Structure formats: C-alpha cells, structure tokens
Amino acid sequence: MLVTYLEASRDLCEMDSILFGAALAVCRIIGAKVSTAGRATGLSSAIPAWSRRIEERIAKARALIGRMICFRSGNNRSRIVRTVRMAFAGTNVSLSQPDITQKMMAHDDLKQRIAAWGKRIRRYTERLTRINQNRLFQSDQKRLYESLERPMVSGTGPAPNQADNVAFWRGLWSEHVNHSEGPWTELVASQCASITPMDPVIITPDDVxxxxxxxPNWKSPGLDGLHHYSLKGLAVCHTVLARQFQEALNQKSLPSLFTTGITYLVPKDQCTRP
Structure with missing residues (x-):
C-alpha cells in the first residue's frame, strides 16, 4: 500500500506526512503506545524496577532498625511494640521473654543486608556508567571528555520569563541585518576562480x-515527530527520498519543515536568566 502513496507524493513535505501516517498506523496495529504530549521537558527516570524494589527494602529495613533500637532503649509505645512484634512473626521469639534484648541484638544482620543491597545498586550504577561511557567514546569522544570534566549543572534560580526569552531570541534571529562585504571577498573570489568545480552530487537510494x-533509532525527532527507527523499517521509501532530495538539491530549496527547529534552554551554570 505504501508504494502507491510514495510514488504520488510531490515533495518532501508530502513524503514526510505519508511516512508519519505509515509509522502511526503500524503503532496502532501492533498496539504500541504513542505519546502525543511532545518531548518531555525533564529527565526521565531510568531506574529499573528491581532497583526501586531494593531501595524500598532498604527504607523498610532502616525504619525497622530504628524502631528496634527504640524498643531496646525502653520505648514501649504501641506503634513500636506492634512493629517489633510483626518483625518477629513466624519465629519462636516472644517479646515477653527475659532475653529478648539479646535476641534482638542477633537480628542486627539487617544492617548487613542493607549494606549488601546498597553494594548491589552501586555495582549496577557503576556498570551502567561504564557502558554508557564506552558507547559515548565510540560515537562522540568530545562529548565524553566534556562530561568527565564538567558535570551536569542544574539551574537553581527562578525560571526565566517566557516573554523575556522570546524577546532575547527574536533580537538574534528575526531582525534583518545588512552585512557590508569588505574588499577581502573580491580577493578570495579571484583566488578561487582557478579551482576546479566539484562534480555534481548525485544522491542514490544506497546513500539514503x-x-x-x-x-540513532530513538533520537529526539523534529517537528514531524518521525523517528529514524521508522525510516529504517520503511525501507521502500529510500528510492523516493533519494529522488526528492536530489530535486531539492538541484533547485537549491528546502521546505520550511527542514529549516525549522525547537530550542530547549539548558542551563550552563546556576544562573537561569537569559
């Protein structure tokens, strides 16, 4: 079905709409969850479920240790006694036994369990950090070294005003500026006159x-919301894309969809003012 629509597309904008519709249809057919809220503004939590469960165990164990210490020190409040009794449920230990304090000392292995659980989480975090750094070293060494030298900064100041941001960026991008060409441009043009022009660029389906x-499969998409993963799966579009990109190159014109982007403000220091 997709071939018929692709061949009838007139330009890259129509092609983009067709591919987005195809990707959305596939997601609906297989029952995949489609987010319509756009890009998230904050960092998503990547903590696995088993790590969260261990952290919950650690929190409960620390609370239990605290109440046991209170009970051994003579605190007989009903809430403390009830918690300690629940901790010894299923054992032969009774709170009325005279040596209950010594037996409670024997349950200090909770601290050892907490330490073991904490080491498990640290091992996972260190392993994940090594994997991410190795991948980043293969793809972008400069970014890796920058992350090692300069940790991520989170702005602590007040959120910038939207009107101020719009005015700041409009002053940089929207105001027309007339540049005066200096005499050096003529010198460069005369020096480049003897350079042999490069051969015309031919875009083939293999190039696409x-x-x-x-x-990258799931890199943040542009305004169209189309991920690279869909372009990999819809391989039938590569031939038409090569033809339409070639036409855009020959006409020296790209649709506004390819020249419009979204700017996300990332603080470089603690100051959040534009």
Whole structure:
C-alpha cells in the first residue's frame, strides 16, 4: 500500500506526512503506545524496577532498625511494640521473654543486608556508567571528555520569563541585518576562480539507506515527530527520498519543515536568566 502513496507524493513535505501516517498506523496495529504530549521537558527516570524494589527494602529495613533500637532503649509505645512484634512473626521469639534484648541484638544482620543491597545498586550504577561511557567514546569522544570534566549543572534560580526569552531570541534571529562585504571577498573570489568545480552530487537510494542505517533509532525527532527507527523499517521509501532530495538539491530549496527547529534552554551554570 505504501508504494502507491510514495510514488504520488510531490515533495518532501508530502513524503514526510505519508511516512508519519505509515509509522502511526503500524503503532496502532501492533498496539504500541504513542505519546502525543511532545518531548518531555525533564529527565526521565531510568531506574529499573528491581532497583526501586531494593531501595524500598532498604527504607523498610532502616525504619525497622530504628524502631528496634527504640524498643531496646525502653520505648514501649504501641506503634513500636506492634512493629517489633510483626518483625518477629513466624519465629519462636516472644517479646515477653527475659532475653529478648539479646535476641534482638542477633537480628542486627539487617544492617548487613542493607549494606549488601546498597553494594548491589552501586555495582549496577557503576556498570551502567561504564557502558554508557564506552558507547559515548565510540560515537562522540568530545562529548565524553566534556562530561568527565564538567558535570551536569542544574539551574537553581527562578525560571526565566517566557516573554523575556522570546524577546532575547527574536533580537538574534528575526531582525534583518545588512552585512557590508569588505574588499577581502573580491580577493578570495579571484583566488578561487582557478579551482576546479566539484562534480555534481548525485544522491542514490544506497546513500539514503546508509545514512538512515547509521542514524540513532530513538533520537529526539523534529517537528514531524518521525523517528529514524521508522525510516529504517520503511525501507521502500529510500528510492523516493533519494529522488526528492536530489530535486531539492538541484533547485537549491528546502521546505520550511527542514529549516525549522525547537530550542530547549539548558542551563550552563546556576544562573537561569537569559
């Protein structure tokens, strides 16, 4: 079905709409969850479920240790006694036994369990950090070294005003500026006159397939919301994409969809003012 629609598409904008519709149809057919809220503004939690369960165990064990210490020190409040009694449920230990204090000392293995659980989480975190750093070293060494030298900064000041941000960026991007060309441009043009022009660029379906293959699957999409993963799966579009990109290159014109982006403000220090 997709081939018929692709061949009838006139430009890259129509092609983008067709591919987005195809990706959305696939998601609905397989029952995949589709988010319509757009890109998240904060960092998503990547803590696995088993790690959260261990952290809950640690929190409960620490609370139990605290109440046991209170009970041994003579605190006989009903809430403390009830918690300690529940901790010894299923054992032969009774709170009325004279040596209950010594037996409670024997249950200090909770501290050892907490230490073991904490080491398990640390091992996972360190292993995940090594894996991410190795992957980043393969893809972007500069970014890796920057992350090692400069940790992530979270702005602590008040959130910037939207009107101030719009005015600041409009002053940089929206105001037309007339640049005066200096005499050096004529000198450069005369020096480049003897350079042999490069051969015309021919975009082939293999070029499109190679670029799509090397692109990250789930990198944040543009305004169209189309991920690279969909372009990899819809391989039938590569031939038409190569033809339409070639036409755009020959006409020296790209649709506004390819020249419009979204700017996300990331603080570089504690100051959050524009």
């Amino acid at each position: 397939a190679e670029v799509v293959r090397r692109a």
